[in-house]
Amino acid sequence: MKVFASDKIRNVAIVAHQGAGKTSLTEAMVFNTGAVNRLGKVDDGNTVADYHPEELKRKSTVNTSLVACQWRDHKINILDVPGFSDFFGEVVSALRVADSLVMVLDAVAGVEVTTEIIWELADDAKIPVIAFINKLDRENADFIKAFDSMGEKLTRQIVPVQLPIGKESGFNGMVDLITMKAYAYEKGKATEVPVPGDMQDEIAHYREMMIEAAAEGDDDITMKYLEGEELTTDEIILGLKEGLKNAKVVPVLCGSALKNIGADKLMDVLVDYAPNPLEALPEDAANQPAAALVFKTLADPYVGRISMFKVLSGKMKGDCAMYNPNKSADEKVAQLSTMIGKTADPVTEVNLGDIATVSKLSSTVTGDTLTMKDSKIVLDGIDFPEPTLTMAIVPKTKADEDKLGNAINRLLEEDPTLRYEKNVETRQTLLTGMGEAHLNIVIDRLARKFGVEVNTADIKIPYRETIRGTAQLVEGKHKKQSGGHGQYGHVKIDIEPDPENDFTFEEKIFGGSVPKQYIPAVEKGMRESMSEGILAGFPATHIKITLVDGSYHDVDSSEMAFKIAANLAFKKACELAKPILLEPVMDVDILVPEQFMGDIMGDMNTKRGRIMGMEQQGKRQMIHAQAPLAEMSRYAIDLKSITQGRGKFTMKFAKYEEVPNNIAEKVIAQAKAEKENE
Numbered sequence: 241m242k243v244f245a246s247d248k249i250r251n252v253a254i255v256a257h258q259g260a261g262k263t264s265l266t267e268a269m270v271f272n273t274g275a276v277n278r279l280g281k282v283d284d285g286n287t288v289a290d291y292h293p294e295e296l297k298r299k300s301t302v303n304t305s306l307v308a309c310q311w312r313d314h315k316i317n318i319l320d321v322p323g324f325s326d327f328f329g330e331v332v333s334a335l336r337v338a339d340s341l342v343m344v345l346d347a348v349a350g351v352e353v354t355t356e357i358i359w360e361l362a363d364d365a366k367i368p369v370i371a372f373i374n375k376l377d378r379e380n381a382d383f384i385k386a387f388d389s390m391g392e393k394l395t396r397q398i399v400p401v402q403l404p405i406g407k408e409s410g411f412n413g414m415v416d417l418i419t420m421k422a423y424a425y426e427k428g429k430a431t432e433v434p435v436p437g438d439m440q441d442e443i444a445h446y447r448e449m450m451i452e453a454a455a456e457g458d459d460d461i462t463m464k465y466l467e468g469e470e471l472t473t474d475e476i477i478l479g480l481k482e483g484l485k486n487a488k489v490v491p492v493l494c495g496s497a498l499k500n501i502g503a504d505k506l507m508d509v510l511v512d513y514a515p516n517p518l519e520a521l522p523e524d525a526a527n528q529p530a531a532a533l534v535f536k537t538l539a540d541p542y543v544g545r546i547s548m549f550k551v552l553s554g555k556m557k558g559d560c561a562m563y564n565p566n567k568s569a570d571e572k573v574a575q576l577s578t579m580i581g582k583t584a585d586p587v588t589e590v591n592l593g594d595i596a597t598v599s600k601l602s603s604t605v606t607g608d609t610l611t612m613k614d615s616k617i618v619l620d621g622i623d624f625p626e627p628t629l630t631m632a633i634v635p636k637t638k639a640d641e642d643k644l645g646n647a648i649n650r651l652l653e654e655d656p657t658l659r660y661e662k663n664v665e666t667r668q669t670l671l672t673g674m675g676e677a678h679l680n681i682v683i684d685r686l687a688r689k690f691g692v693e694v695n696t697a698d699i700k701i702p703y704r705e706t707i708r709g710t711a712q713l714v715e716g717k718h719k720k721q722s723g724g725h726g727q728y729g730h731v732k733i734d735i736e737p738d739p740e741n742d743f744t745f746e747e748k749i750f751g752g753s754v755p756k757q758y759i760p761a762v763e764k765g766m767r768e769s770m771s772e773g774i775l776a777g778f779p780a781t782h783i784k785i786t787l788v789d790g791s792y793h794d795v796d797s798s799e800m801a802f803k804i805a806a807n808l809a810f811k812k813a814c815e816l817a818k819p820i821l822l823e824p825v826m827d828v829d830i831l832v833p834e835q836f837m838g839d840i841m842g843d844m845n846t847k848r849g850r851i852m853g854m855e856q857q858g859k860r861q862m863i864h865a866q867a868p869l870a871e872m873s874r875y876a877i878d879l880k881s882i883t884q885g886r887g888k889f890t891m892k893f894a895k896y897e898e899v900p901n902n903i904a905e906k907v908i909a910q911a912k913a914e915k916e917n918e
Contacts, residue, residue: 241308241578241585244315246526246593247516251317251550253304253338255331257352258323261374261497262344263289263301266320268503272428273309275580279428279500288581289320293688294681302681304330304536306548306579306595311507317578317595323354325885326675329624329657333535333606335361336622337550337595340368340484340514342506347373347381347494350389353885359394366487368515369396372506376404376411377496387492394490397483399453400446401491402505405436414494414502415439417447418476428500453489454479477512485515517593521552526592529615530554530562535622537606539654539689544600548579549610552619556590556610558598563613566621569603571610605653624656626890629675629876632668632697633683640692644669647690651682658682665779666700675876701870702824703907704896705773705780709818710736713788716809718801728793729801730754731762735813738784743770747787754790754802761799762787765806774814775821775904776911781896785810821904822896823868830863830879832887837861839882847871848900866894870903 256262263282266289271279280287285296289305300323307318319334335341341362345355362369373386383404390398402414405422413424415435420443423430435443455465457479465471471479483489493509495502518526536548549556556562558576563569577584577597590596604610607621635641648660648671659672673679679696686692712734720727731754738744745763747754754762766785773780790805828849832840840863841851849867856862872891879887899907 241310241315241587243587243589243591244594246518246591248314249317249517249591249594250314250510250514251319251337251339251517251593251595252342252510252514253319253321253331253334253340254342254344255321255334255354255358256323256344257346257349257354258300260323260344260346260349260352260355262323262342263287263320264497265342265344265372265374265495265503265506266307266318268428268497268500269311269316269318269507270307270309270580271500272504272507273311275309281498289318291582294684297684300324302327303538304334304548305581306597307581308578308585308595309580312511314511315594316507316510319595324677325354325357325880326673326678328357328674329655330536331358331361332624333622333656335365335367337533337535338367339517339520339593340370340510342510343369343371343490344497345371345373345386345390347376347383347386348378350386351393356393357886362487363395368484368487369490370484370506370509370514371398371490371492372502373492373494374497376407376494377409377499377501379408381408381411383494390490390492396487397453397456397489398492399450399480399489400494401450401480401509402493402502403439403442403446404494405439411496412501414505415443416505417443417450418473418480420447423505425499425501428503430504450480451476453483457481457483457486457489481513484513485519517550521593525553526555528553529612529617530556531609531611531615531617531619532556532590533619533621534601534604534606534608534610537654539650540599545604545653546597546599547601547604548595548597550595551590551592553592553611553617555592556596558588561613562610563615564601564604564608564610565616565618566608567603570613571601571604573598573610574600606656622656625674625888627657627659627672627674627678628889628891629679630670630672630699630873631679632699633671633694634669634697636693636695640694643690643692644686644694647686647692650690651685655682663700663702665702668697668700670699675880699873701873701907703776703778703899704822705775705778705814705819706782706822707735707737707814707817707819709816710734711813711816714809714813714816716805716807716812718804718808719796726793726796727798727801727804728796729758729798729803729805730791731787731802731805731809732789733806733809733813734786734788735810735817736784736786737817738782741784742781743767744784745787746784749787749789753792754787755792755797758792758797758799758802759787761802762806765803766810768803769807769810773819774811775819776908777915778821778911780814781822783814785813821899821907823870823899825866825894825897826869826872826891827894828865828867828872828875828889828891830865830887830889831857831860832863832879832883833859834861836883836887837863840879840887843878843882847875868897868899869893 532549
């Protein structure tokens with residue numbers, strides 16, 4: 241592909257609720273450019289944008305793909321972005337580099353949950369949005385109803401620039417409200433036709449709405465409109481273009497991606513109306529040293545690391561040395577390419593504002609900057625959402641265990657919303673992701689890309705044990721006679737709760753009843769006993785032990801004998817001092833739209849949770865709560881269900897609290913059963 245000047249580039253992310261047809265729309269756009277010779281279909285598994293095995297299996301987008309195409313001597317970099325909330329990190333990274341969005345809506349469903357969520361992100365970042373109401377050929381499709389749902393649920397001035405001709409199976413074209421021309425489609429090709437006479441009233445109504453929005457985009461046009469003068473087509477275009485660029489006006493188009501109706505007109509709108517990257521960058525960006533932001537990383541087992549980047553200052557050339565200031569590392573940039581799905585198309589250089597890829601960078605990952613070593617440029621990274629659903633994984637074989645660490649590290653490079661941890665306490669390997677689908681795909685990738693097979697398991701809760709009472713002069717004696725030396729250790733201890741410390745050991749020995757050389761062994765025996773507790777084998781905490789007395793044998797006493805005696809005394813003392821089970825309690829912050837407040841608080845009650853406070857945050861409520869980890873391990877799934885995906889939460893450890901008796905009995909019984917089965 242040739243190198244395009246910055247003003248001839250359009251960077252657009254195609255976004256939507258899952259199933260609205262954005263990948264099909266991408267496919268129609270690419271087909272219309274002649275870059276491919278057949279119109280692929282998601283159901284047939286032959287689209288340009290969805291080519292990863294997990295996407296073919298699910299028939300939906302999982303990874304953001306870059307599809308670069310040429311239209312009217314412009315380059316349109318299409319970022320086809322997942323619509324399912326588990327892959328929301330992909331949306332966030334695409335929005336960081338897109339200069340505009342095409343929001344695809346289903347003409348039957350109208351505005352859906354993900355539409356609203358991504359719209360909020362676009363509002364926060366002031367990204368221009370063009371809407372495309374898709375699937376107008378379907379039964380029950382209704383352009384006006386879908387359009388009205390946008391006006392009711394979304395911000396900005398929503399204005400139609402096209403109206404559909406025909407309904408449902410009879411849909412075959414549109415009227416362009418700007419040029420007042422009508423087009424009918426046959427086999428994806430548009431032909432100009434007379435404007436239908438029965439649409440005149442509808443056209444007049446919505447064209448006036450469009451002109452009113454255009455008039456607000458420019459001060460001079462506003463004055464002309466208010467004085468009652470008719471706006472020219474050029475003035476309408478200028479007003480809409482300014483309104484779009486300033487993220488105030490949303491032009492609404494219509495079509496059917498599967499029938500390739502309207503995709504060509506959408507590309508015309510992108511060329512004529514959507515901002516080029518220069519309009520979002522500082523004026524002097526072209527004269528600055530080369531700097532690019534890596535916004536996506538692909539871990540290819542054959543090619544290695546593939547990095548997608550956008551040039552945000554200067555110009556980037558292949559076969560050069562660059563520098564990663566985030567890692568303080570030199571990088572060798574070899575061949576630069578643009579991508580048409582999975583097909584790399586080499587380019588000699590990448591101009592300011594363009595998007596491209598480079599492979600085999602040694603240290604650079606998503607969110608990092610690539611620049612010249614002496615430039616001192618560090619670009620703002622990407623603020624990814626925190627993953628909230630954790631599952632344990634268990635390698636199936638020793639060979640899988642050996643390969644797991646390296647494979648996971650490769651996936652972590654690729655996916656900033658994935659976390660990996662080896663929990664020392666529960667001895668589990670934990671993966672944390674954005675949801676069940678996300679984690680299932682990670683497990684599929686481990687097997688398919690790296691040959692690592694794992695089973696999944698529920699996470700174990702890191703319970704603790706402690707005491708509520710005290711006990712004095714509890715005896716532990718280890719005495720064993722055999723041929724030769726025997727074994728003899730004898731201690732007496734006091735035990736009490738110690739709320740301030742995990743473990744405290746003191747000795748108050750008088751008269752050498754326990755020789756000083758054996759006291760460290762007594763303490764060591766106590767510490768080892770603390771690691772296993774006495775109720776269910778969980779670590780004990782907040783206990784103070786005082787060694788007060790004991791006895792020894794000149795010949796048979798040893799450090800080992802006193803360690804064993806200490807262990808016996810510890811177990812007896814804990815049993816006398818009212819042992820209890822403790823569980824981790826989490827601080828939970830839940831951000832939800834107000835209509836879900838009651839449901840969230842009711843659900844918290846079922847989870848033994850406590851509401852600690854609430855505060856308004858924009859249009860949402862932040863609920864502060866505390867709840868046991870044992871009840872919250874699958875909260876990511878529960879919250880998604882309660883709020884239809886509109887809620888989000890963060891969780892961190894707060895403290896340990898006593899487990900209620902009825903639950904403690906079950907936990908202890910289960911722990912003992914597991915120990916017997918080991």
